[in-house]
Amino acid sequence: MTAASTTPILRDVTLRDGLQLTGKLLSTERKVAAVRALISAGVEEIELGSMARPDLVPPMANTLEVVEALTEDELAHCWIWVATPGQVRRAVDAGITNIQYCLSVSDAHNKANIGRDxxxxxxxFPESFDIVRSAGGRIQLCLATSFTCPFDGEVDPQRVLAIARDPRAIDADDIVICDTLGQAVPAQVSSLIAAAAETNRDRRVVFHGHDTWGLGVANSLVAASAGAAVLDGALGGLGGCPFAPGASGNTSSEDLLFATRPEWLTPGTFADLVELSESITTELGEEPRSKAAQGARSKAEAFPWVIPTT
Structure with a gap:
């Protein structure tokens, strides 16, 4: 991305997709502090949790407590993951109206992840749409396994586009295209994102990539060039789907920010985010995977993005 081009928005998904595989529950206070730190730094959108059953995804157990602790202005930045109209209603009743309704393009993964085809x-989806619109909110249609499925293999792009063009969902505010396993290559991502963007120019396309095969940043950048307005990332490259064998960390938020350089990002705010990432991964006992964060801790101190040693 160049300074003259449209810079994609980062949506940080640390507190949902980033935590799913850790098996550890961050406290409500810790999550609230992280949301506020991200907003303070300049991150415009945040995925703060999900309505998944806590017995199945324990790190999501206190999601509604986090929602309750945030202000209305803070919640305006936040999205919550749901999979059923009942979950939508619970989220809306709790006070959050930015809803990410997720299903898998692959029947096999949808059954493993959500328990239905x-x-x-x-x-x-239409029932969920009506609930959100009645509350004055926004709703995304999130398409997991848009490229490959851990059970069925390659996913036909035309199946993805058929869902994106389905009349029942054409009025969704955003369409989220997910490389759930991180197995896509840039040519595939560019082609599918461009086609998805063409289906309805009034809604945003979000690209959700994983770095399992080392192409998270490359795929995200070509997605932005092909029409994605929003890129998902997680601090430290945390994350993955507990119901998708072979899925590992998300594309790192630090790496995406360093690559795209939104106007609000300065070496100082970048250092703050690196330190936030390090504190979270340390608390979780997880290995940080961000290359940009590693670079920020290098000895090349003439480079302004390196964090000075004290």
């Missing part, structure tokens, strides 16, 4: 999830 893709068409059943899709048929419930």
């Amino acid at each position: 893709t068409e059943t999830s899709m048929s419930a």
Whole structure:
């Protein structure tokens, strides 16, 4: 991305997708502090949790407590993951109206992840849409396994586009295209994002990439060039899907920010985010995977993005 081009928005997904595989629950206070630190730094959008059953995804157990602790202005930056109209209603009743309704393009993964086939999830979207719109909120249609499925292999791009163009979902505010396993290559990402963007120019396309095969940043950058307005990333490259064997960390938020250089990002705010990332990964006992964060701790102190040693 160049300074003259449109810079994509980062949505930080640390507190949802980033925590899913850790098996550890961050306290409500810790999550609230992280949301506020991200907003203070300049991050415009945050995925703060999910309505998944806590017995299945324990790190999400206190999501509604986090929602309750945040102000209305803070919640305006935040999205919550849901998979059923009942979860949508609970989230809206709790006070959050930016809803990410997720289903998998692959029936096999949708059954493993949500417990039903893709068409059943899709048929419930209009009800979810109506609940959100009645509350004055926004809703995204999130398409997991848009490139490959851990059970069925390659996913036909036309199946993805058929769902994106489905009349039942064409009025969704955003469409989220997910490389759940991180197995896509840039040519595939560019082609599918461009086609998805063409289906409805009034909604945003979000690209959710993983770095399992080392192409998270490359895929995200070509997605932005192809029309994605928002890129998902997690601090330290945390994350993955507990119901998708072979899925590992998200594309690192630090790496995406260093690559795209939004106007609000300065060496100082970047250092703050690196330190936030380090504190979270340390608390979780997770190995940080961000290359940009590693570079920021190098000895090349003439480079302004390196964090000075004290």
